[in-house]
Amino acid sequence: MDLQKYLDGLFEFLTIPSISAQSEHKKDINSATVWLQKKFSDLDFNANILPTNGHPVVYAENLRAGKEKPTILVYGHYDVQDPGNLNEWITKPFIPEIRSGNLYARGSSDDKGQLYTWIAAIEELIKRNDIDLNIKFLIEGEEELGSLNLDEFIEQNKSLLVSDFCVISDSHCLSENQPMIDYGLRGIVYVEIKVKTLGKDSHSGIYGGNILNPLNVLAEIVSKLKGHDFKVLIPKFYESVRKISIQEKRRLSRLPLTEKDIISETGAQIVIGEPGYTLHERAGARPTLDVNGIWGGYQGEGPKTIIPSEANAKISMRLVPFQTSADIYQKFVNYVQKITPPGVELTIKLLSTAEPILFNIKSKYFKVAEKSYENIFGSRPVYELSGGTIGVTASFKNILGINSILMGYGLPDDGLHGPNEKLSLSMFEKGIKTNIEFLKNI
Amino acid sequence: MDLQKYLDGLFEFLTIPSISAQSEHKKDINSATVWLQKKFSDLDFNANILPTNGHPVVYAENLRAGKEKPTILVYGHYDVQDPGNLNEWITKPFIPEIRSGNLYARGSSDDKGQLYTWIAAIEELIKRNDIDLNIKFLIEGEEELGSLNLDEFIEQNKSLLVSDFCVISDSHCLSENQPMIDYGLRGIVYVEIKVKTLGKDSHSGIYGGNILNPLNVLAEIVSKLKGHDFKVLIPKFYESVRKISIQEKRRLSRLPLTEKDIISETGAQIVIGEPGYTLHERAGARPTLDVNGIWGGYQGEGPKTIIPSEANAKISMRLVPFQTSADIYQKFVNYVQKITPPGVELTIKLLSTAEPILFNIKSKYFKVAEKSYENIFGSRPVYELSGGTIGVTASFKNILGINSILMGYGLPDDGLHGPNEKLSLSMFEKGIKTNIEFLKNI
Numbered sequence: 001m002d003l004q005k006y007l008d009g010l011f012e013f014l015t016i017p018s019i020s021a022q023s024e025h026k027k028d029i030n031s032a033t034v035w036l037q038k039k040f041s042d043l044d045f046n047a048n049i050l051p052t053n054g055h056p057v058v059y060a061e062n063l064r065a066g067k068e069k070p071t072i073l074v075y076g077h078y079d080v081q082d083p084g085n086l087n088e089w090i091t092k093p094f095i096p097e098i099r100s101g102n103l104y105a106r107g108s109s110d111d112k113g114q115l116y117t118w119i120a121a122i123e124e125l126i127k128r129n130d131i132d133l134n135i136k137f138l139i140e141g142e143e144e145l146g147s148l149n150l151d152e153f154i155e156q157n158k159s160l161l162v163s164d165f166c167v168i169s170d171s172h173c174l175s176e177n178q179p180m181i182d183y184g185l186r187g188i189v190y191v192e193i194k195v196k197t198l199g200k201d202s203h204s205g206i207y208g209g210n211i212l213n214p215l216n217v218l219a220e221i222v223s224k225l226k227g228h229d230f231k232v233l234i235p236k237f238y239e240s241v242r243k244i245s246i247q248e249k250r251r252l253s254r255l256p257l258t259e260k261d262i263i264s265e266t267g268a269q270i271v272i273g274e275p276g277y278t279l280h281e282r283a284g285a286r287p288t289l290d291v292n293g294i295w296g297g298y299q300g301e302g303p304k305t306i307i308p309s310e311a312n313a314k315i316s317m318r319l320v321p322f323q324t325s326a327d328i329y330q331k332f333v334n335y336v337q338k339i340t341p342p343g344v345e346l347t348i349k350l351l352s353t354a355e356p357i358l359f360n361i362k363s364k365y366f367k368v369a370e371k372s373y374e375n376i377f378g379s380r381p382v383y384e385l386s387g388g389t390i391g392v393t394a395s396f397k398n399i400l401g402i403n404s405i406l407m408g409y410g411l412p413d414d415g416l417h418g419p420n421e422k423l424s425l426s427m428f429e430k431g432i433k434t435n436i437e438f439l440k441n442i
Numbered sequence: 443m444d445l446q447k448y449l450d451g452l453f454e455f456l457t458i459p460s461i462s463a464q465s466e467h468k469k470d471i472n473s474a475t476v477w478l479q480k481k482f483s484d485l486d487f488n489a490n491i492l493p494t495n496g497h498p499v500v501y502a503e504n505l506r507a508g509k510e511k512p513t514i515l516v517y518g519h520y521d522v523q524d525p526g527n528l529n530e531w532i533t534k535p536f537i538p539e540i541r542s543g544n545l546y547a548r549g550s551s552d553d554k555g556q557l558y559t560w561i562a563a564i565e566e567l568i569k570r571n572d573i574d575l576n577i578k579f580l581i582e583g584e585e586e587l588g589s590l591n592l593d594e595f596i597e598q599n600k601s602l603l604v605s606d607f608c609v610i611s612d613s614h615c616l617s618e619n620q621p622m623i624d625y626g627l628r629g630i631v632y633v634e635i636k637v638k639t640l641g642k643d644s645h646s647g648i649y650g651g652n653i654l655n656p657l658n659v660l661a662e663i664v665s666k667l668k669g670h671d672f673k674v675l676i677p678k679f680y681e682s683v684r685k686i687s688i689q690e691k692r693r694l695s696r697l698p699l700t701e702k703d704i705i706s707e708t709g710a711q712i713v714i715g716e717p718g719y720t721l722h723e724r725a726g727a728r729p730t731l732d733v734n735g736i737w738g739g740y741q742g743e744g745p746k747t748i749i750p751s752e753a754n755a756k757i758s759m760r761l762v763p764f765q766t767s768a769d770i771y772q773k774f775v776n777y778v779q780k781i782t783p784p785g786v787e788l789t790i791k792l793l794s795t796a797e798p799i800l801f802n803i804k805s806k807y808f809k810v811a812e813k814s815y816e817n818i819f820g821s822r823p824v825y826e827l828s829g830g831t832i833g834v835t836a837s838f839k840n841i842l843g844i845n846s847i848l849m850g851y852g853l854p855d856d857g858l859h860g861p862n863e864k865l866s867l868s869m870f871e872k873g874i875k876t877n878i879e880f881l882k883n884i
Contacts, residue, residue: 200708205630205828206725206829208760210725213733219736220664222665223658223662262652267640269654269785271653272652272785273651283650286651288650290650290655291655291739292740293739294660294738299735303632303758305734312741313657314740318646318647342711
């Protein structure tokens with residue numbers, strides 16, 4: 001296998017600063033789609049750049065295997081996060097460099113490098129003339145923005161996307177030698193609330209004692225969302241939560257996640273959480289609620305004696321099967337309205353949602369994936385319930401009726417979204433080989 | 443009385459943009475002090491610009507009346523607030539203009555114009571050769587910054603500042619026809635708290651459920667500072683609060699402050715406060731606690747799924763006699779430490795303090811002030827307990843041992859600190875005349 005050739009291709013792809021959040025990178029977004037279209041055309045795919053209400057999607061297909069053969073859909077994203085503070089990068093984020101067995105560049109792990117393991121695997125199989133499947137690629141450019149326009153695209157292109165199942169490499173293994181498959185993902189409801197009590201900022205000396213301070217009101221609302229046992233206090237919040245079986249509990253308990261890991265990764269002083277659940281159950285099998293941002297009033301240096309007119313918070317809830325975003329959003333709204341005191345103008349804005357999902361690990365695709373990992377990594381993958389959210393998997397399930405498999409080749413320390421993002425070269429190679437095994441054994 | 447001459451002087455003074463908060467206005471701060479020094483020298487005062495650790499103080503004295511005669515200290519400030527958004531000003535903030543009987547300019551009411559009523563009164567009496575008192579002026583340049591260096595200056599210049607009492611015009615009358623004297627002022631303790639639970643911002647999907655979110659922690663701390671009856675929950679917070687007498691209650695009840703006033707001035711939907719107290723008692727005779735600012739995590743557009751590493755709040759408490767800032771600060775610290783959960787690095791920073799004060803309205807100076815107001819305005823002044831804070835009055839009391847009288851000539855709608863600040867010309871004239879009456883009748 002000519003690894004250098006695939007690395008060269010990935011290097012080219014990584015030099016395009018396709019940052020989806022910044023309008024000055026619109027031309028780079030376009031370059032990335034053109035680059036992908038050419039890449040797939042060279043591989044004899046029918047490749048198109050298709051518009052959405054946001055950044056375009058690259059859709060490429062090779063259906064020569066014929067209708068009798070399975071069709072797999074590969075999902076990935078060509079957009080990347082802003083590199084942040086360039087001073088924190090050892091080398092430039094869009095000039096890839098290899099150091100001590102790792103490839104450093106923005107997007108190397110999330111998601112250009114992982115996506116490329118599929119492009120390379122298919123290129124290799126085409127070269128060997130050893131491919132007997134129909135392949136579709138759906139590569140979007142707004143994953144880092146929350147895939148805002150993807151559901152509509154999938155709805156409108158249902159017949160184009162018909163497949164037997166989907167593979168996604170946008171996650172990680174436990175270590176270089178221990179592969180892992182996510183068999184479920186949390187969903188999310190993300191809201192912004194505004195609490196307005198005054199027409200304008202007012203003097204705290206003159207009015208303090210006689211008017212409602214929105215910051216005090218907001219703090220009280222937020223404090224009533226979670227109890228001291230870290231349970232969410234929204235009525236019936238846990239009503240639809242899936243109970244995990246003893247067997248599943250046992251399986252999850254084998255994952256080597258420790259309090260020490262969490263403390264060293266986040267710098268937390270202590271680990272907290274709902275009593276009666278393990279660390280992994282809390283992160284993957286239990287829903288959570290967090291305030292992601294809060295602001296209002298004076299934030300500058302020194303004292304300023306105002307009672308501000310309004311206060312704001314961003315709040316997200318991670319959902320697990322079989323909660324739904326619509327139901328949880330409604331329960332949140334009802335509860336917050338109920339606990340908001342009189343004299344307050346309350347605005348709740350829904351910023352994004354994604355449904356939780358649980359995959360059918362008994363399907364043959366999971367068995368093949370397991371075997372492929374084992375052949376290349378030398379050990380069987382462990383299964384985890386991921387705490388994160390990849391909303392497209394639920395969309396594929398709900399709109400296209402297909403299952404996804406998350407076959408990640410990142411490592412926990414890849415530094416996604418941060419400085420010095422990297423991809424392990426050996427993981428890249430193992431990824432390509434595992435994908436080849438998988439494609440040959442379906 | 444040559445009103446035009448005094449207006450011309452004030453116009454000159456108002457054209458100097460002596461904004462104390464902005465270092466690019468350092469030269470204007472100096473111009474203002476030089477202007478005042480010249481003004482006082484022209485009036486045959488011994489005038490000096492004295493350094494502090496911040497902006498200088500102008501100190502001027504004329505002690506020719508001799509030791510047998512009383513010495514009054516006039517306090518004022520030559521610094522002004524930033525004009526804010528210039529688009530909201532009808533005319534430029536530092537080019538004074540008269541429109542419909544009002545003088546518009548930054549500092550016209552707070553405090554150059556009110557201070558000038560004393561300069562003009564003394565100029566007038568000198569012209570009439572009718573002054574029989576010793577006069578000292580202490581004019582600072584950091585009032586809008588919280589008078590950070592003034593206490594130290596007063597301490598170091600005790601003997602220079604020895605006086606019988608102090609007059610301050612930096613407040614307002616109820617209306618053009620209803621003078622008002624503040625007989626007490628609230629003090630303040632202003633703190634900033636930081637709640638840190640993580641070494642870095644962390645992913646809410648991966649870690650949500652297992653780590654402490656500082657925004658949830660901060661919200662809970664803040665929500666425990668005040669109860670549903672709007673009482674402060676810090677233990678023994680009300681322990682030293684002065685009880686007001688029936689007679690005083692009756693006098694305060696005559697002040698024409700209504701819920702409608704508060705609602706129209708602040709845009710509040712409702713008026714709230716401690717049960718059992720009137721609006722004016724709550725604002726002047728009761729201590730309060732307000733959050734002035736709060737921030738942490740993501741505040742931009744759209745969703746971002748982080749658990750931030752820290753959260754911050756600015757919190758101020760207005761104190762009434764006989765609370766002290768040292769005692770209340772200590773009680774605040776003890777309580778917040780007690781209600782902060784484990785796993786949190788809590789930092790409390792004291793940003794500023796001022797002591798509450800109550801003046802002796804039975805002193806002869808108050809009687810003379812009352813009579814002077816009545817002679818000029820045609821009605822006796824009402825007495826109020828101000829909700830605001832002028833820390834220097836407590837410093838004069840505690841360091842110099844002298845009482846102050848707050849004789850304000852502003853009006854409630856002067857728009858201090860906002861756009862289109864103004865001073866009523868008739869109030870300016872009445873102010874000068876009232877001061878003349880006062881100085882002649884001591």
